[in-house]
Amino acid sequence: xxxxxxxxxxxxxxxxxxxxxxxxxxxxxxxxxxxxxxxxxxxxxxxxxxxxxxxxxxxxxxxxxxxxxxxxxxxxxxxxxxxxxxxxxxxxxxxxxxxxxxxxxxxxxxxxxxxxxxxxxxxxxxxxxxxxxxxxxxxxxxxxxxxxxxxxxxxxxxxxxxxxxxxxxxxxxxxxxxxxxxxxxxxxxxxxxxxxxxxxxxxxxxxxxxxxx
Numbered sequence: 001x002x003x004x005x006x007x008x009x010x011x012x013x014x015x016x017x018x019x020x021x022x023x024x025x026x027x028x029x030x031x032x033x034x035x036x037x038x039x040x041x042x043x044x045x046x047x048x049x050x051x052x053x054x055x056x057x058x059x060x061x062x063x064x065x066x067x068x069x070x071x072x073x074x075x076x077x078x079x080x081x082x083x084x085x086x087x088x089x090x091x092x093x094x095x096x097x098x099x100x101x102x103x104x105x106x107x108x109x110x111x112x113x114x115x116x117x118x119x120x121x122x123x124x125x126x127x128x129x130x131x132x133x134x135x136x137x138x139x140x141x142x143x144x145x146x147x148x149x150x151x152x153x154x155x156x157x158x159x160x161x162x163x164x165x166x167x168x169x170x171x172x173x174x175x176x177x178x179x180x181x182x183x184x185x186x187x188x189x190x191x192x193x194x195x196x197x198x199x200x201x202x203x204x205x206x207x208x209x210x211x212x213x
Contacts, residue, residue, distance in 0.1 A: 026058040030072060030173065032205020038078040039179075040186065040197040043092060050075030052203055054100070064108040068125075072100040073134070076183075076199045095137040096151065096183065096199070102129035102159055125161040129177070130154070131199075156181045157199065163207065171207040 034050040037043070054072030061067070077094040104127035110120035133153050161175030182196035 026209050026211050028209040030054045030205050034201050034203045036076040036201035038197050039200050043080055047079040047081050048077040064110050066106045068104040070102045074098050074100050076201050093139045097134040098131045100129045100131050103127050121165040123163045127159045129157040129159055131157050151184045155179050155183045169209050173205045173207050175203040177201040
């Protein structure tokens, strides 16, 4: 936990440093819902409901491009469905709490328009997130059996999203998140293989932006 606290403090210092060095920057808050699954666990479907909340700092560059650094606390995991349990699979629930530190490249569509109206209220996003496991809860057949050593402390995640600005301050953000490196190693899989466990999540959130010039 000491390592995690140090990482969070470092990330907040990075956010503050971005704002202090930039003559023009935006900051704000993110909050929303997450639905997720774990690829490789033998179950299917985005049945685990979670949440995400955090802060960000955004620095514009020339034209429609900007960079955004975030610090978020999110709940991922997996959950068996009623159909899977009726089919004979063991009831399962995995809840993985992560501190996420994404760096996003953003491109707004101000260069495009429909019937003369510019699409500057739509922004596309792509980036990478450093995800650190804060805590985990796992149960199988309604019995807790979480083993911290079996879940990796760090995973790298790819992020792809779109944001719709409702006005100057409020926006709706939709994002897909897929692990690039495993969140857990499969004991029978070769070390350098894709037959491990990976987080897959969908996020829908509200973004509140504070502009600084």
